[in-house]
Amino acid sequence: MSEENKKGSYSADSIQALEGMEHVRMRPSMYIGDTGVRGLHHLVYEVVDNSIDEALAGHCDTIHVAINEDNSITVEDNGRGIPVDIHKKEGISALEVVMTKIGAGGKFDKDSYKVSGGLHGVGVSCVNALSDHLRATVHRDGKVYEQEYERGKSLYPVKQIGTTEKRGTIVTFKPDATIFTQTLEYSYDTLAARLRELSFLNKGITITLTDKRHLADDGSQPVETFHSKEGLKEFIKFLDGNREPIISHVISMENEKGEIPVEVALIYNTSYTENIFSYVNNINTHEGGTHLQGFRMGLTRTLKKYADASGLLEKLKFEIAGDDFREGLTAIISVKIQEPQFEGQTKTKLGNREVVSPVSQAVAEMLENYLEENPNDAKTIVQKVILAAQARHAAKKAREMVQRKTVMGGGGLPGKLSDCSEQDPEKCEIYLVEGDSAGGTAKQGRNRYFQAILPLRGKILNVEKAMQHKVFENEEIRNIFTALGVTVGTEEDSKALNLSKLRYHKVIIMCDADVDGSHISTLILTFFFRYMKELIEGGHVYIAAPPLYQVKKGNKKQYAWNDDQRDRISLEMGGSTSIQRYKGLGEMNAEQLWETTMNPDFRTFRQVTIDNLGEADRVFSMLMGDEVPPRREFIEKNAAYAKIDV
Numbered sequence: 141m142s143e144e145n146k147k148g149s150y151s152a153d154s155i156q157a158l159e160g161m162e163h164v165r166m167r168p169s170m171y172i173g174d175t176g177v178r179g180l181h182h183l184v185y186e187v188v189d190n191s192i193d194e195a196l197a198g199h200c201d202t203i204h205v206a207i208n209e210d211n212s213i214t215v216e217d218n219g220r221g222i223p224v225d226i227h228k229k230e231g232i233s234a235l236e237v238v239m240t241k242i243g244a245g246g247k248f249d250k251d252s253y254k255v256s257g258g259l260h261g262v263g264v265s266c267v268n269a270l271s272d273h274l275r276a277t278v279h280r281d282g283k284v285y286e287q288e289y290e291r292g293k294s295l296y297p298v299k300q301i302g303t304t305e306k307r308g309t310i311v312t313f314k315p316d317a318t319i320f321t322q323t324l325e326y327s328y329d330t331l332a333a334r335l336r337e338l339s340f341l342n343k344g345i346t347i348t349l350t351d352k353r354h355l356a357d358d359g360s361q362p363v364e365t366f367h368s369k370e371g372l373k374e375f376i377k378f379l380d381g382n383r384e385p386i387i388s389h390v391i392s393m394e395n396e397k398g399e400i401p402v403e404v405a406l407i408y409n410t411s412y413t414e415n416i417f418s419y420v421n422n423i424n425t426h427e428g429g430t431h432l433q434g435f436r437m438g439l440t441r442t443l444k445k446y447a448d449a450s451g452l453l454e455k456l457k458f459e460i461a462g463d464d465f466r467e468g469l470t471a472i473i474s475v476k477i478q479e480p481q482f483e484g485q486t487k488t489k490l491g492n493r494e495v496v497s498p499v500s501q502a503v504a505e506m507l508e509n510y511l512e513e514n515p516n517d518a519k520t521i522v523q524k525v526i527l528a529a530q531a532r533h534a535a536k537k538a539r540e541m542v543q544r545k546t547v548m549g550g551g552g553l554p555g556k557l558s559d560c561s562e563q564d565p566e567k568c569e570i571y572l573v574e575g576d577s578a579g580g581t582a583k584q585g586r587n588r589y590f591q592a593i594l595p596l597r598g599k600i601l602n603v604e605k606a607m608q609h610k611v612f613e614n615e616e617i618r619n620i621f622t623a624l625g626v627t628v629g630t631e632e633d634s635k636a637l638n639l640s641k642l643r644y645h646k647v648i649i650m651c652d653a654d655v656d657g658s659h660i661s662t663l664i665l666t667f668f669f670r671y672m673k674e675l676i677e678g679g680h681v682y683i684a685a686p687p688l689y690q691v692k693k694g695n696k697k698q699y700a701w702n703d704d705q706r707d708r709i710s711l712e713m714g715g716s717t718s719i720q721r722y723k724g725l726g727e728m729n730a731e732q733l734w735e736t737t738m739n740p741d742f743r744t745f746r747q748v749t750i751d752n753l754g755e756a757d758r759v760f761s762m763l764m765g766d767e768v769p770p771r772r773e774f775i776e777k778n779a780a781y782a783k784i785d786v
Contacts, residue, residue, distance in 0.1 A: 161240060161269035161292035168319050171266045176322045178751065180315060181330050183267045187215045187311050188347075190264055192338060192422060194219030195345045196476075200308070205335060206350040207326050212273075212314035221280035221309050224298055233298040235287055239268050239276060240294060267313055268292050270320075274313040279306040291316060333755045336366050340378070341422050341474055343371035372405035372472045379417075379754055380470045382762040382770055383409040386524060387517040393506040399478070400495060402502045404435065406471035408521055411761070412531070412607055413670055414466040417754050419474040420482075420490050426753050429483070429490025431475045431499050438503030440465050446511050447522045460529045463635060467528035475499065534609035554619040558583045558593045569646035570623065571684070571738070572596055574660050578725035582650070585730030586738055592644065594623050599660055603667045604764035617667065626672065637674040647675065648745065650684040650737065652724035665748065666764050669756065681748040686728070686737045690720040699736050701744070 164171050172179040172186075184205065194200040200219035208214060223234040230237050268274045269292035278285045284302040288295045315324055328351050335347045347366045356362050368374045373392045385407050392405035418425045418432045425431075440462045447453050453460065475495060483489040511518040556579070562568050570592040573579040579595025586593060601614045611617055621627075625643040630636045649664050651657035661683060668676055675681055687699035689706045693713045700706035710717045722728060728736070737743055750756050762770045 161265060164266050164269040165291065165319065168270055172270070175320055177327070177330075180320050180323065181326065181334070183270065183313070183315060184213050184215070184326070184331060185334060186263055186267050187213070187313070188335070188338065189422070191215060191217035191219060191309070192342060192345070195342060201345055203345065203347045204350070205331065205347065206352060207328065207331070208312070208352050210314065211324050211326055211353070212312060213326065214310065214312040216308060216310040218306070218308040221278040221307050222276070224278055224280060224285045233287070235276060235278060235285065235298050236294055238263075239265055239274070239287070239289060240292060241265060264311065265292070267311075270316055271313040272316045274311065277301075277310040279304045279308050279310075330751060332364060332366075333752050336378075337375075337424075337752075337754065338422060339366035340368045340371060340375035341419055343368045343374075372403050372474060375472055376405045376407050376470060379415070379472075379758050380407055380409055380761075382758070382765040382767045383411050383470070384766065385409050386468070386520050388514065389517075391506060391510045393502065395502050395505075400498045401476045402431075402499050403474040404471065404499075404503055404506060406439075406469060408468050408524060409470060411468050411604070412528075413468070413604075414463075415470045415757050416466070417472045418490075419472070420480050421476055422474075423488075424753065425482075425488050425490050427483075427489035430492055430495045431473055431490055434496040434499030435471070435473050435503050436462065436466070437496070438500035439469075439507065441500075442504045442507040442511070443521065443525065446508075446518060447525060450519070450522055452519070452522050452526065456526060456529065458529070458533060460525060461532065464525050464528040464532060467531075468524055473499065531607050531609055535607075535612055554594070554622055556595055556619065557623045558586075560590050560592045561588060562590045565643055566645050568592065568644045569648060570594060570644040571648045571650050572620070572664060573725070574651040574657060575724075575726065578650075578652075581726065581728065581730050581733055582738070585732075585734035587734075591738065592623075594619065596660070596664075599656075600663050600667060602663060602764055603670050604761065605766070611667075611671065620667075624675075626675070628671075637672050639674055639678065642675075642680070645680055646682060647680050648682045648684050650686070650725065652726075653686055653688055654723060657724070662763060666760050668748075669750075669760055673750075676748050676750055679747060679749070682745040683748065684737050685744045685746060686722065686725060686733075688722060690722070690732070691717050692720070693717040 168175050168179065172182045188203065188205060191200060191203045194217060195203070200217045202218050204214075204216040206214045222238055225234060226232065227234045227237045230241070268289050271292075272290065274289045276287050276289075282303055282305070283300050284304045285298050286301045287298045317324055328349070332349055335349055339345060339347050345367070348363055349366070350361050350363045352361050354362065370392075371394075373390045376390050376392075387408050390405055390407050392403075394401070394403045416428075416432065416435070418428060418435070420429070420431065443465045444460065447460070475490075477490075477492060477495065479492075481491045483491045511521075560568055567590050569590060571582055571586070571594070573582050573593055573595050576595050576597065579593055582593045582595075596616055596619075600616045601611060603611050603617075606614075612621075623643070624647065625641045627638045627641070628635065630638045649661050651661045665681075668681055685701060687701050688703075689700040691698050691700055691706060691709045691713065693716070696713060698709045698713075700709055706719065710719070720727075725733065725737075735742060759774075762774060765771075
């Protein structure tokens with residue numbers, strides 16, 4: 141057979157049977173989602189989930205997580221410890237089976253674990269396959285056992301290394317740099333947010349997080365402890381800490397209807413947004429599913445029945461919709477299911493039909509009792525619902541105004557928009573620019589073929605504090621809607637954003653590099669998060685990064701984005717350079733703006749993504765809400781202090 145034919149042939153030789161864990165290393169994204177920042181942190185969650193499962197089975201109450209100096213991770217629990225005796229079928233220690241075989245573990249044995257979390261059930265063996273080095277130490281039956289691995293392969297059989305009074309498993313691993321090429325650095329805040337979430341979802345468990353990379357001022361290692369006594373009730377208080385409640389208590393309950401344990405906690409606040417977080421076996425199902433459907437049914441039915449009976453709806457001239465009952469609501473639903481069926485690979489939408497009725501009944505029962513016992517709160521909730529219905533009515537009219545083509549506007553595009561000549565949305569990008577003067581410079585400097593410019597006048601409306609119809613009536617926001625070509629409402633969901641006519645696949649926020657510019661960026665991001673979340677989830681939103689300095693000497697000029705860069709460039713040029721500090725975009729001419737911020741070959745963008753929905757919601761409500769102390773604390777923690785010589 142010639143070489144040519146060989147290439148095109150499909151024979152038995154073409155079928156690859158990969159040994160051991162090689163398939164995980166070939167296609168890591170299949171198992172952990174991606175090989176960027178999210179996948180890197182996912183490794184930790186997989187190991188922690190095993191310890192959480194031990195806790196759910198009632199054998200463990202403390203989990204320690206540490207980020208070591210070299211960015212490796214250690215997870216320790218006080219559970220039963222992974223069995224180490226010889227596995228009959230495989231002929232090697234059970235510990236080695238768990239660590240090196242995909243789909244091996246105690247989760248499949250119904251007697252060992254009633255429910256188990258973890259995203260894919262691939263667990264620790266995948267972590268092992270994607271690590272340069274992993275060490276598993278097991279304390280069990282008074283003895284200490286140990287085994288080490290490199291990239292999924294064991295270095296030696298399991299050996300006993302001592303005796304102990306303790307029990308539990310310790311896993312230390314260092315991610316493989318050839319797999320995670322983007323970064324190997326763990327973010328403390330990302331891990332802390334997930335561990336905090338786990339402690340709320342599983343009350344009574346103590347989880348600690350230590351960052352050994354950064355010592356405190358006194359030389360000690362900073363340790364944060366997460367422990368919740370009341371579970372979801374505390375979670376709600378934490379999420380809603382920056383909002384003003386309108387009812388006196390958090391409404392919460394736990395019950396086991398049939399086989400399915402259901403936990404719910406909810407509260408109403410003065411805001412106009414709905415925030416419902418749902419979990420299945422500790423996995424955040426941000427696309428919802430049958431448990432969310434059950435919750436909405438139970439809530440709407442009970443409140444509607446109460447509102448009708450109270451006689452408060454008599455003066456209302458139109459019907460109340462399901463959405464009205466959920467305005468200003470923050471709720472958490474957590475269900476534990478033996479065999480969850482998810483829709484899609486990412487496990488973010490639950491499909492079990494049998495969940496709907498237990499959740500709906502549990503919610504209805506809980507609300508009925510609360511409304512009966514707290515008539516004043518009940519009246520407040522119904523009044524909030526009526527207000528929401530009236531606002532929805534007004535918003536509908538305002539929204540229609542946004543979406544209707546006007547005679548004056550011709551094609552309906554805002555007058556200030558300078559459009560691009562390219563028609564293919566995938567190639568087009570739009571810059572939302574702070575101020576008319578910078579907008580004028582950007583219009584001169586852009587590539588007219590694929591770059592559009594929309595100048596925004598001053599600070600846009602803070603949507604966190606505004607009612608919905610006020611948002612749609614705001615001129616700047618209407619301009620954003622019409623410029624992007626998006627509308628509200630799809631076939632499936634009346635509130636979702638319809639992206640079918642999106643005119644630009646890159647939406648870039650370009651503001652000054654000062655405090656005001658940051659404020660405007662945050663205002664625009666708040667608006668996107670609350671009203672155009674689908675835009676962020678689709679990966680369409682970016683933030684431009686204009687330079688801070690221009691360093692010049694003779695004919696040579698270079699740009700710097702921070703002080704260190706400025707000093708380094710100045711040294712390279714031999715000192716005595718002239719330095720221009722750009723206070724805002726308006727200080728650059730069209731050419732400078734193009735070559736630093738708008739030229740695709742040179743510019744730097746930051747893509748906006750949502751890692752953790754609950755945490756994002758909390759940060760926005762804190763930054764844009766009424767409470768000052770948490771906002772001050774956030775700024776002090778995250779702002780870089782400038783040393784000013786006076």
